[in-house]
Amino acid sequence: MKEIRLASLKLKNFKGIKDFELDTQGNNVSVYGDNGAGKTTLFDAFSWLLFDKDSQGNSSQSFDIKTLDEEGNVIHGLEHEVEGVLQINEKKLTLRKTYYEKWTKQRGSAEKKFAGHTTDYFLNEVPVKKSEYDARINEIVDEDIFKLLTNPAYFNEELHWKERRKILMEVCGDISPEEVIAAGEGLDDLQSILSDRSIEDNKKIIASKRKKINKELEKIPVRIDEVTQGLPDIANLNKEDIEAEIKGLKLRKEAKEKKITNIKAGGEIAENRKQLNEIQSELLEIRNNHSSKYRDKIEEVEGKLESARDKYRELQSTIDQKQIEETGQVIPEIKTLEDRSQKLREEWYKVNDEKFEHEDECPTCSQTLPEEQIEEARTKFNISKSKKLEEINVQGKELKSKIEDLNLRKEKLKNDINLLDLKQQDWEKHADDYKKEIQKLKEESKSYQDSQEYQDKLEDYNQLQQEIEQLQDNKSKSADEVKEQIYLLEKEIESNERKLSQIEQYEKGQARIQELADQEKELAKEYSKLERDLYLTEEFIKTKVNLLESKINDKFEFAHFKLFEEQINGELKETCETLFKGVPYGSSLNNAARVNVGLDVINTLSEFYGLSAPIFIDNAESVTELIDVDSQVIELVVSEPDKELRVELEQQEMKEAV
Ligand SMILES: Nc1ncnc2c1ncn2[C@@H]1O[C@H](COP(=O)(O)OP(=O)(O)O)[C@@H](O)[C@H]1O
Ligand SMILES: [Mg+2]
Numbered sequence: 001m002k003e004i005r006l007a008s009l010k011l012k013n014f015k016g017i018k019d020f021e022l023d024t025q026g027n028n029v030s031v032y033g034d035n036g037a038g039k040t041t042l043f044d045a046f047s048w049l050l051f052d053k054d055s056q057g058n059s060s061q062s063f064d065i066k067t068l069d070e071e072g073n074v075i076h077g078l079e080h081e082v083e084g085v086l087q088i089n090e091k092k093l094t095l096r097k098t099y100y101e102k103w104t105k106q107r108g109s110a111e112k113k114f115a116g117h118t119t120d121y122f123l124n125e126v127p128v129k130k131s132e133y134d135a136r137i138n139e140i141v142d143e144d145i146f147k148l149l150t151n152p153a154y155f156n157e158e159l160h161w162k163e164r165r166k167i168l169m170e171v172c173g174d175i176s177p178e179e180v181i182a183a184g185e186g187l188d189d190l191q192s193i194l195s196d197r198s199i200e201d202n203k204k205i206i207a208s209k210r211k212k213i214n215k216e217l218e219k220i221p222v223r224i225d226e227v228t229q230g231l232p233d234i235a236n237l238n239k240e241d242i243e244a245e246i247k248g249l250k251l252r253k254e255a256k257e258k259k260i261t262n263i264k265a266g267g268e269i270a271e272n273r274k275q276l277n278e279i280q281s282e283l284l285e286i287r288n289n290h291s292s293k294y295r296d297k298i299e300e301v302e303g304k305l306e307s308a309r310d311k312y313r314e315l316q317s318t319i320d321q322k323q324i325e326e327t328g329q330v331i332p333e334i335k336t337l338e339d340r341s342q343k344l345r346e347e348w349y350k351v352n353d354e355k356f357e358h359e360d361e362c363p364t365c366s367q368t369l370p371e372e373q374i375e376e377a378r379t380k381f382n383i384s385k386s387k388k389l390e391e392i393n394v395q396g397k398e399l400k401s402k403i404e405d406l407n408l409r410k411e412k413l414k415n416d417i418n419l420l421d422l423k424q425q426d427w428e429k430h431a432d433d434y435k436k437e438i439q440k441l442k443e444e445s446k447s448y449q450d451s452q453e454y455q456d457k458l459e460d461y462n463q464l465q466q467e468i469e470q471l472q473d474n475k476s477k478s479a480d481e482v483k484e485q486i487y488l489l490e491k492e493i494e495s496n497e498r499k500l501s502q503i504e505q506y507e508k509g510q511a512r513i514q515e516l517a518d519q520e521k522e523l524a525k526e527y528s529k530l531e532r533d534l535y536l537t538e539e540f541i542k543t544k545v546n547l548l549e550s551k552i553n554d555k556f557e558f559a560h561f562k563l564f565e566e567q568i569n570g571e572l573k574e575t576c577e578t579l580f581k582g583v584p585y586g587s588s589l590n591n592a593a594r595v596n597v598g599l600d601v602i603n604t605l606s607e608f609y610g611l612s613a614p615i616f617i618d619n620a621e622s623v624t625e626l627i628d629v630d631s632q633v634i635e636l637v638v639s640e641p642d643k644e645l646r647v648e649l650e651q652q653e654m655k656e657a658v
Contacts, residue, residue, distance in 0.1 A: 001607075004141065005632045006046065006614040007085040007092065013067050013078040014048075015041045020645060026087045028632055028650040030620065032639035039636035039645065043616040045082045046150075049095055051143050055151065055616065057158070065099055076101055076114075088140060095137075096122040141613065148605055149613040149631070152598025155605075156578050156585050165576035168561060171608045172552045175544060184543035190536050199544070203537045210530045213523050220520045224513050231509045232502040239503050246496045253489040256482050263479045269471045272464055279461045286454045294445030298438055305434035312427040319420045326413040334406045341399045348392040356381045541572055558600040558627065592623040599629050606631060 005026040011017045017038045022031065033039050043055040044063070054063045066074050083096040098120040103112035121133035128136075147154050148167075155164060177199065181187040197205070356378050360368050448454055545564045553560050562577040562584075578585040578601075580593045589597070595617060606612045612631040617623070620635035639646070 002611045003087075003089055003631075004611070004613045005087040006634070007087050008083075009042060009046055009049075009085075010081075010083040011042070011045050012081040014045050014065060014080055014082055015067065017041050017045075018067070022634075022647060024632070024634070024647075024649065026632065028634070030635040030637050030648045030650070032637045032642040032646040032648065034640050034643055035638060037642060037645050039638075040618060042634075042645075043151075043618070043636070046084060046614075046616070049082045049084045049097055050137050050141075050146065057147065060099075077103075086140070093136075093140075094122070094124050095133075096125070097133075098122075141611065145605075145609050145611065146613060149602055149609070149611065150615055152595050152602060152615060152617060154598075155601045156594070156598060161576040164578075165563065165574065167605070168552050168563070168576065171555060171604065172548070175547050175551065177540075180540055180544040180547060183547055184539055187536060187540055187543065190533075190540055199537060199540055203534070203541070206530050206534045206537060210527065210534065213527045213530065217520065217523050217527065220516050220523070224516050227509050227512050227516070232506055234503050234506045237499050237503055239500070242496050242499050242503075246493055246500070249489055249493045249496065253486055253493070256486045256489065260479055260482050260486070263475055263482070266471070266475055269468055269475065272468045272471065276461065276464045276468065279457055279464065283454065283457050283461065286451065286457060287448045290448035290451060290454070291445050294441055298441045298445070301434050301437050301441065305431055305438065308427050308431040308434060312424055312431065315420050315424040315427065319417055319424070322413050322417050322420070326410060326417070330406055330410045330413065334403055334410065337399055337403045337406065341396060341403065344392050344396045344399065348389060348396070351385060351388045351392065354385055538571075545572060555604050556600055557603070559597045559604075590622075591619065592625075595620070595623045596627045599627050602631065603627075603629055 006022075006024055007026045008024065009022040011020045013019075015038075016036075020038070020042075022029070022042055031039050031042060040055060047053050047055045048060060048065065052060045054060075064074075065080050067078060067080070069075050078100070080099040081096065083094065086093045086095065100118060100120075102115045102118050104115045105112045119130070121128050121130055123133060123136055147158070151158075155167075159167075177190075181190060358369075358374050358377055362369060449458075549561065549563050552563065558580060560579040560582075562575060562579060564572040565575040565577075567573050578597060580589055580597045583589050583593070585594060585597060599615065599617075602615060614632040614634055615629060616634050616636060617626070618636045619638065620626075621637045621639070626633070626635075633650075
């Protein structure tokens with residue numbers, strides 16, 4: 001247990017107090033003074049010294065430390081100081097804080113200027129930094145705990161009820177579910193429900209489940225009603241009969257469908273089609289044969305035409321040879337021979353006209369020639385002349401026969417040429433005829449359609465096609481009839497199937513109703529289980545509440561705490577209300593009782609935190625009898641006659657006597 005006592009508290013220019021020393025020597029004291037004498041200021045000074053705050057928890061920035069004059073103006077230039085001597089487990093610690101204005105004189109200026117405030121800190125007279133000072137205080141006591149332990153009103157008047165409840169819970173320690181179950185009756189079953197959930201969560205879960213189930217339960221009759229209303233009327237329907245009917249109808253339909261397939265396959269039409277195909281290929285063959293026949297014929301005639309042309313050309317060359325012989329050989333030869341013959345005739349006449357001429361004298365000696373000699377010369381001359389003429393005659397006859405031969409040859413050539421010309425004309429005519437024939441054949445080869453055979457086949461073809469069309473027409477008519485029958489059967493099947501589905505629907509509906517009824521039973525069972533769980537949970541909570549309250553209240557002598565409040569719906573709500581002899585702190589509790597309850601709380605908390613601190617009891621005059629406390633007590637007592645604060649130490653002997 002750490003014990004902190006205040007041995008002395010010196011104030012200088014702190015708020016309204018100019019200079020005062022509270023000297024307790026660590027004992028309980030009573031400070032007397034009229035209203036406004038400065039009692040509370042003492043507590044403010046102590047708080048400021050430790051935590052920079054006044055006794056109400058206001059920070060130094062928001063409350064005036066600095067002394068004001070009668071007009072309420074700050075008196076400048078003062079040193080505000082508090083010095084406290086603490087006895088911590090009999091060891092003394094002096095704390096001092098000085099707060100003052102800082103004035104600086106600027107160079108060259110006679111006037112000082114305000115430059116803010118400064119606080120100086122001292123531990124056992126040694127100046128220290130703020131951080132060091134605060135750290136030391138923090139070692140001694142936590143600020144929140146200090147507030148709880150020094151001011152009896154703090155716990156009940158300053159803290160939020162949740163804070164109070166939290167502190168109480170800390171003080172008494174938690175109660176385990178096992179403890180609760182052991183304390184209550186019939187709570188054993190809860191063990192399994194709770195598992196690792198809190199009882200509150202468990203309750204919420206149960207409540208929401210219950211709500212959900214309830215909603216579902218409400219819906220079930222509505223659903224059953226809906227299903228019932230939707231059930232079809234099947235009074236006159238028999239499932240087996242309908243199924244048998246459908247079976248029969250389907251068999252009939254199948255038979256009809258087979259018939260349709262047969263019609264579609266169409267035997268006669270197929271046969272006709274086959275024939276039609278055959279005719280078609282025959283027609284094609286006719287066409288092919290026709291043209292190939294003509295091709296042969298044309299080739300034959302073309303061959304003839306070619307040989308006629310050959311003949312013609314052969315004749316032409318023979319004619320050409322003969323003409324060349326006639327004009328190039330025979331005729332020029334005749335001419336040459338006739339020219340020679342003319343020359344011979346002229347020569348003959350020339351020889352024939354020759355007369356014997358003689359000279360009478362010798363040319364050489366110019367003597368007259370003898371007669372005989374002249375006669376002899378005459379005879380000689382005549383013989384030579386006739387010889388010459390004879391020779392010309394022979395030659396002339398020879399030439400004449402040659403010319404006659406040549407003329408014969410010429411005649412012969414002319415006749416030959418004429419004959420050949422005629423022959424040539426014949427071949428020319430043949431060639432023309434062949435040409436014409438080829439032309440004609442070519443024309444004919446094109447018009448295969450004109451052949452009788454072709455025409456007959458074509459007629460067959462058209463007739464067959466017509467027949468097929470006729471058959472097809474009939475077929476579709478009969479298929480339509482069967483289709484119509486199938487359609488009617490289908491409708492009948494459909495109508496029966498509808499009836500069947502009505503029965504099914506009815507059966508399903510019945511099953512659904514059964515299901516809903518089962519569900520309802522199940523839900524009702526679950527609901528009642530939840531009800532029981534909820535009851536147990538509430539029992540648990542009540543038991544826990546009772547345990548908790550008695551456990552907490554056992555720790556206090558006078559104070560009593562109400563930790564739960566029963567709401568209108570019977571549920572418990574957490575709260576934290578302090579009572580004294582059944583009277584709530586907040587409403588009508590008198591001042592004395594408030595102080596004593598506060599002291600009772602401080603007693604318990606001091607023990608819990610292992611720390612005691614000086615308790616400042618403001619308005620102590622209202623309490624005639626304070627309860628016993630282990631901490632140092634500083635009573636602040638209103639006393640009208642004391643205009644100045646007056647301190648009375650508690651008689652040591654008296655205290656010890658009590
Ligand atoms: N900063 C201040 N400077 C001067 N006087 C002050 C200052 N603050 C408070 N006072 C005065 O000092 C007195 C202190 O009163 P307080 O300590 O509350 O007296 P008590 O608790 O004894 O009634 C009051 O009259 C108040 O007007
Ligand atoms: Mg006061």
